[in-house]
Amino acid sequence: MPELPEVEAVAREVRSALLRSSIIDVHVRRWDVVTGAARRRERLLLGSGVREVLRRGKQLALCGHDDAVIVVQLGMTGAFGIVAASAPIEPHTHVTWRLDRSRELRFVDPRRFGGITWLKDRHELVDRWSRLGPDALDLHGDWSARVAASRRAIKAALLDQHAVAGVGNIYADEALALAGIRPQRACTRVARHEFDALGHAIGSIMRSAIAGGGSTIRTYRRLSGETGAFQASLRVYGRAGEPCRVCSRTLQSELVAGRTTVWCDACQR
DNA sequence: ACAGCTCCCTGCATGC
DNA sequence: TGCATGCAGGGAGCTG
Incomplete structure (x- = not known):
């Protein structure tokens, strides 16, 4: 089960891949793992690209150029990472972000204890993380x-x-x-x-x-x-x-x- | 306010 | 071999 070290490994992987990439498309296969986005895929970083990837405790934040923030929590069984777009979709893949150069960012979580939360801006992230203890x-x-x-x-x-x-x-x-x-x-x-x-x-x-x-x-x-x-x-x-x-x-x-x-x-x- | 509990969910190990 | 059962746990939400 992912704890801080696992989330940090994910943060590093995703950071190095995303900061030089554009997001071409977003496909939400299960909307109930997403909260706060009002069921609009445009709000999941589509078109904005990722400006910053942050981690606090076990939470991961992807900050878009349009100021919106996506918080990813892996829960017990979540996985989040970059694969070739041609890779088979494994079961329990809930959200995929199509990237340039034929790659894909995927959120997979069989048990669904994890999830993705859309925040309207950085202030919401600061507020959310201020309630967490020190890293x-x-x-x-x-x-x-x-x-x-x-x-x-x-x-x-x-x-x-x-x-x-x-x-x-x-x-x-x-x-x-x-x-x-x-x-x-x-x-x-x-x-x-x-x-x-x-x-x-x-x-x-x-x-x-x-x-x-x-x-x-x-x-x-x-x-x-x-x-x-x-x-x-x-x-x-x-x-x-x-x-x-x-x-x-x-x-x-x-x-x-x-x-x-x-x-x-x-x-x- | 705080602490402890239940619940959510699926995959795997175990037992009959 | 196949099926049923129990267990694993992060975090929200509820209770006392």
Whole structure:
């Protein structure tokens, strides 16, 4: 499932391809994945071209020359990328943008937890993103101020995009393991130095995943078919019942914040 | 205001 | 082999 590193990989691919391209046509195959465009394909960047490709947390924004903005969210199973226009349309392809030089930008999402949102201008994007927490790649010393007073579990706070933007279930567990903090612990019981360690853990895990081209967990894949190599280095995610890579104790698992959560009872306190 | 829950959806793994 | 079942989870929206 795409998290920040995967979305960043998509942003880079799409940015380098789109900034020197024109959009010739747009084909919306399922309108219910699009919100805000009033069902007019002219509003999906057709004719305007893309001036800028931005990312905040797990959200991607394509800014057109006409000031309209398209926000793309990949959800669980979304894929977004450039392919040859002649490539077969795979199932669950919901929107395609025909580009010059016989290429196509496609949004594919079997489970449809993702989607595309049309915004009328940059102000709407600024407003929308101001409600997100700081980007997980760019956490400063005071990032924890927003969550430290909360009584909920630290993992619930990490998954809350309004607290920190970009952390999903995989990297929440991985970061908590690296920082030695139990996912269930209340934020109020996490010390300042532990928040600092957690912030560093999140950043270093995100950066190494990006360097590895994004992880290849289950449903995530690039439209081009390439895969990443980060999966092999996961510490706890998906390893319930297996031995901790540090102390060999059997990894525990239970639901926290409604999500499957894996941790080591010995290494995490 | 906050925290916790349900729901949306399809693909895959599992079990009979 | 084939079918039914359960599980995976990001985020909106609802509830207590």
